[in-house]
Amino acid sequence: MIYIILAIAGGFLTILSMVVNASLAKRIGVFQGAFINYIGGLIIILLITMGLREYLHMEALVNIPFYAFLGGALGVVIVASSNVIIPKxxxxxxxxxxxxxxxxxxxxxxxxxxxxxxxxxxxxxxxxxxxxxxxxxxxxxxxxxxx
CATH class of the missing domain: 1.20.58 (Methane Monooxygenase Hydroxylase; Chain G, domain 1)
Known part of the structure:
Protein backbone atom coordinates (compact mmCIF):
# COMPACT_ATOMS: atom_id res chain seq x y z
CA MET A 1 0.00 0.00 0.00
CA ILE A 2 2.84 2.40 0.80
CA TYR A 3 4.21 2.00 -2.74
CA ILE A 4 0.86 2.93 -4.24
CA ILE A 5 0.71 6.05 -2.06
CA LEU A 6 4.30 6.94 -2.98
CA ALA A 7 3.54 6.46 -6.70
CA ILE A 8 0.50 8.74 -6.48
CA ALA A 9 2.50 11.33 -4.53
CA GLY A 10 5.27 11.07 -7.13
CA GLY A 11 2.75 11.68 -9.93
CA PHE A 12 1.31 14.66 -8.08
CA LEU A 13 4.75 16.14 -7.46
CA THR A 14 5.82 15.52 -11.07
CA ILE A 15 2.92 17.55 -12.46
CA LEU A 16 3.35 20.24 -9.81
CA SER A 17 7.06 20.42 -10.66
CA MET A 18 6.30 20.74 -14.37
CA VAL A 19 3.90 23.64 -13.78
CA VAL A 20 6.31 25.45 -11.43
CA ASN A 21 9.23 24.93 -13.84
CA ALA A 22 7.17 26.13 -16.81
CA SER A 23 6.21 29.28 -14.89
CA LEU A 24 9.86 29.91 -14.10
CA ALA A 25 10.83 29.28 -17.73
CA LYS A 26 8.28 31.84 -18.95
CA ARG A 27 10.02 34.43 -16.77
CA ILE A 28 13.69 33.63 -17.33
CA GLY A 29 13.86 31.28 -20.35
CA VAL A 30 13.53 27.56 -21.06
CA PHE A 31 17.12 26.49 -20.49
CA GLN A 32 17.72 28.92 -17.63
CA GLY A 33 14.63 27.46 -15.92
CA ALA A 34 15.94 23.92 -16.44
CA PHE A 35 19.32 25.03 -15.06
CA ILE A 36 17.71 26.49 -11.91
CA ASN A 37 15.66 23.29 -11.55
CA TYR A 38 18.76 21.11 -11.60
CA ILE A 39 20.79 23.41 -9.34
CA GLY A 40 17.95 23.22 -6.79
CA GLY A 41 17.84 19.44 -7.18
CA LEU A 42 21.61 19.21 -6.78
CA ILE A 43 21.49 21.17 -3.52
CA ILE A 44 18.69 18.99 -2.14
CA ILE A 45 20.36 15.69 -3.07
CA LEU A 46 23.69 16.87 -1.64
CA LEU A 47 21.98 17.64 1.67
CA ILE A 48 20.22 14.26 1.66
CA THR A 49 23.37 12.32 0.82
CA MET A 50 25.35 14.13 3.50
CA GLY A 51 22.70 13.06 5.99
CA LEU A 52 22.71 9.45 4.76
CA ARG A 53 26.47 9.09 4.33
CA GLU A 54 26.69 5.75 6.11
CA TYR A 55 24.29 4.21 3.57
CA LEU A 56 26.23 5.37 0.51
CA HIS A 57 28.70 3.07 -1.16
CA MET A 58 30.56 5.29 -3.58
CA GLU A 59 32.93 2.51 -4.64
CA ALA A 60 29.94 0.80 -6.27
CA LEU A 61 29.81 3.60 -8.86
CA VAL A 62 32.63 2.06 -10.86
CA ASN A 63 30.49 -1.03 -11.56
CA ILE A 64 27.57 0.96 -12.96
CA PRO A 65 27.27 0.87 -16.77
CA PHE A 66 27.65 4.18 -18.61
CA TYR A 67 24.04 4.29 -19.85
CA ALA A 68 22.79 4.35 -16.25
CA PHE A 69 24.22 7.85 -15.92
CA LEU A 70 22.11 9.12 -18.82
CA GLY A 71 19.08 9.61 -16.56
CA GLY A 72 20.25 13.10 -15.67
CA ALA A 73 20.67 14.04 -19.32
CA LEU A 74 17.22 12.68 -20.10
CA GLY A 75 15.87 14.64 -17.15
CA VAL A 76 17.23 17.88 -18.59
CA VAL A 77 15.53 17.15 -21.91
CA ILE A 78 12.27 16.36 -20.10
CA VAL A 79 12.35 19.53 -18.00
CA ALA A 80 13.29 21.74 -20.95
CA SER A 81 10.59 20.25 -23.20
CA SER A 82 8.01 20.52 -20.42
CA ASN A 83 8.99 24.17 -19.99
CA VAL A 84 8.07 24.70 -23.65
CA ILE A 85 4.94 22.52 -23.73
CA ILE A 86 3.14 23.34 -20.48
CA PRO A 87 2.45 27.02 -21.29
CA LYS A 88 1.19 26.09 -24.79
Whole structure:
Protein backbone atom coordinates (compact mmCIF):
# COMPACT_ATOMS: atom_id res chain seq x y z
CA MET A 1 0.00 0.00 0.00
CA ILE A 2 2.84 2.40 0.80
CA TYR A 3 4.21 2.00 -2.74
CA ILE A 4 0.86 2.93 -4.24
CA ILE A 5 0.71 6.05 -2.06
CA LEU A 6 4.30 6.94 -2.98
CA ALA A 7 3.54 6.46 -6.70
CA ILE A 8 0.50 8.74 -6.48
CA ALA A 9 2.50 11.33 -4.53
CA GLY A 10 5.27 11.07 -7.13
CA GLY A 11 2.75 11.68 -9.93
CA PHE A 12 1.31 14.66 -8.08
CA LEU A 13 4.75 16.14 -7.46
CA THR A 14 5.82 15.52 -11.07
CA ILE A 15 2.92 17.55 -12.46
CA LEU A 16 3.35 20.24 -9.81
CA SER A 17 7.06 20.42 -10.66
CA MET A 18 6.30 20.74 -14.37
CA VAL A 19 3.90 23.64 -13.78
CA VAL A 20 6.31 25.45 -11.43
CA ASN A 21 9.23 24.93 -13.84
CA ALA A 22 7.17 26.13 -16.81
CA SER A 23 6.21 29.28 -14.89
CA LEU A 24 9.86 29.91 -14.10
CA ALA A 25 10.83 29.28 -17.73
CA LYS A 26 8.28 31.84 -18.95
CA ARG A 27 10.02 34.43 -16.77
CA ILE A 28 13.69 33.63 -17.33
CA GLY A 29 13.86 31.28 -20.35
CA VAL A 30 13.53 27.56 -21.06
CA PHE A 31 17.12 26.49 -20.49
CA GLN A 32 17.72 28.92 -17.63
CA GLY A 33 14.63 27.46 -15.92
CA ALA A 34 15.94 23.92 -16.44
CA PHE A 35 19.32 25.03 -15.06
CA ILE A 36 17.71 26.49 -11.91
CA ASN A 37 15.66 23.29 -11.55
CA TYR A 38 18.76 21.11 -11.60
CA ILE A 39 20.79 23.41 -9.34
CA GLY A 40 17.95 23.22 -6.79
CA GLY A 41 17.84 19.44 -7.18
CA LEU A 42 21.61 19.21 -6.78
CA ILE A 43 21.49 21.17 -3.52
CA ILE A 44 18.69 18.99 -2.14
CA ILE A 45 20.36 15.69 -3.07
CA LEU A 46 23.69 16.87 -1.64
CA LEU A 47 21.98 17.64 1.67
CA ILE A 48 20.22 14.26 1.66
CA THR A 49 23.37 12.32 0.82
CA MET A 50 25.35 14.13 3.50
CA GLY A 51 22.70 13.06 5.99
CA LEU A 52 22.71 9.45 4.76
CA ARG A 53 26.47 9.09 4.33
CA GLU A 54 26.69 5.75 6.11
CA TYR A 55 24.29 4.21 3.57
CA LEU A 56 26.23 5.37 0.51
CA HIS A 57 28.70 3.07 -1.16
CA MET A 58 30.56 5.29 -3.58
CA GLU A 59 32.93 2.51 -4.64
CA ALA A 60 29.94 0.80 -6.27
CA LEU A 61 29.81 3.60 -8.86
CA VAL A 62 32.63 2.06 -10.86
CA ASN A 63 30.49 -1.03 -11.56
CA ILE A 64 27.57 0.96 -12.96
CA PRO A 65 27.27 0.87 -16.77
CA PHE A 66 27.65 4.18 -18.61
CA TYR A 67 24.04 4.29 -19.85
CA ALA A 68 22.79 4.35 -16.25
CA PHE A 69 24.22 7.85 -15.92
CA LEU A 70 22.11 9.12 -18.82
CA GLY A 71 19.08 9.61 -16.56
CA GLY A 72 20.25 13.10 -15.67
CA ALA A 73 20.67 14.04 -19.32
CA LEU A 74 17.22 12.68 -20.10
CA GLY A 75 15.87 14.64 -17.15
CA VAL A 76 17.23 17.88 -18.59
CA VAL A 77 15.53 17.15 -21.91
CA ILE A 78 12.27 16.36 -20.10
CA VAL A 79 12.35 19.53 -18.00
CA ALA A 80 13.29 21.74 -20.95
CA SER A 81 10.59 20.25 -23.20
CA SER A 82 8.01 20.52 -20.42
CA ASN A 83 8.99 24.17 -19.99
CA VAL A 84 8.07 24.70 -23.65
CA ILE A 85 4.94 22.52 -23.73
CA ILE A 86 3.14 23.34 -20.48
CA PRO A 87 2.45 27.02 -21.29
CA LYS A 88 1.19 26.09 -24.79
CA UNK A 89 -1.43 23.45 -23.99
CA UNK A 90 -3.62 22.89 -20.93
CA UNK A 91 -1.92 21.03 -18.10
CA UNK A 92 -4.47 18.20 -18.20
CA UNK A 93 -3.63 17.48 -21.84
CA UNK A 94 0.10 17.71 -21.13
CA UNK A 95 -0.35 15.26 -18.28
CA UNK A 96 -2.40 12.83 -20.34
CA UNK A 97 -0.03 12.99 -23.31
CA UNK A 98 2.93 12.33 -21.04
CA UNK A 99 0.95 9.46 -19.50
CA UNK A 100 0.34 8.00 -22.96
CA UNK A 101 4.04 8.25 -23.74
CA UNK A 102 4.83 6.49 -20.47
CA UNK A 103 2.32 3.71 -21.12
CA UNK A 104 3.60 2.92 -24.59
CA UNK A 105 7.24 3.25 -23.53
CA UNK A 106 6.48 0.80 -20.71
CA UNK A 107 4.92 -1.59 -23.21
CA UNK A 108 7.99 -1.36 -25.46
CA UNK A 109 10.40 -1.87 -22.56
CA UNK A 110 8.36 -4.81 -21.25
CA UNK A 111 8.44 -6.35 -24.71
CA UNK A 112 12.20 -5.86 -25.05
CA UNK A 113 12.96 -7.18 -21.56
CA UNK A 114 10.28 -9.83 -21.15
CA UNK A 115 9.43 -10.69 -24.78
CA UNK A 116 5.71 -10.19 -24.28
CA UNK A 117 3.22 -7.32 -24.40
CA UNK A 118 0.13 -6.97 -22.25
CA UNK A 119 -2.95 -6.52 -24.41
CA UNK A 120 -4.59 -4.71 -21.49
CA UNK A 121 -1.87 -2.04 -21.48
CA UNK A 122 -2.21 -1.48 -25.21
CA UNK A 123 -6.00 -1.32 -25.02
CA UNK A 124 -5.83 0.99 -22.00
CA UNK A 125 -3.41 3.30 -23.78
CA UNK A 126 -5.63 3.40 -26.85
CA UNK A 127 -8.68 4.18 -24.71
CA UNK A 128 -6.80 7.11 -23.14
CA UNK A 129 -5.78 8.35 -26.62
CA UNK A 130 -9.39 8.11 -27.81
CA UNK A 131 -10.55 9.91 -24.67
CA UNK A 132 -8.13 12.77 -25.27
CA UNK A 133 -9.20 13.07 -28.91
CA UNK A 134 -12.87 13.08 -27.92
CA UNK A 135 -12.33 15.60 -25.12
CA UNK A 136 -10.26 17.93 -27.31
CA UNK A 137 -13.02 17.88 -29.96
CA UNK A 138 -15.60 18.71 -27.28
CA UNK A 139 -13.39 21.57 -26.04
CA UNK A 140 -12.98 22.92 -29.60
CA UNK A 141 -16.72 22.73 -30.18
CA UNK A 142 -17.39 24.62 -26.91
CA UNK A 143 -14.90 27.34 -27.89
CA UNK A 144 -16.59 27.75 -31.30
CA UNK A 145 -20.06 27.85 -29.70
CA UNK A 146 -18.94 30.50 -27.17
CA UNK A 147 -17.60 32.78 -29.91
Missing amino acids: IPTIYSTLLIFIGQIFTGVIIDYLRLSHVSKGKIIGGLIVVLGILYNSNVDKKQLVDEN
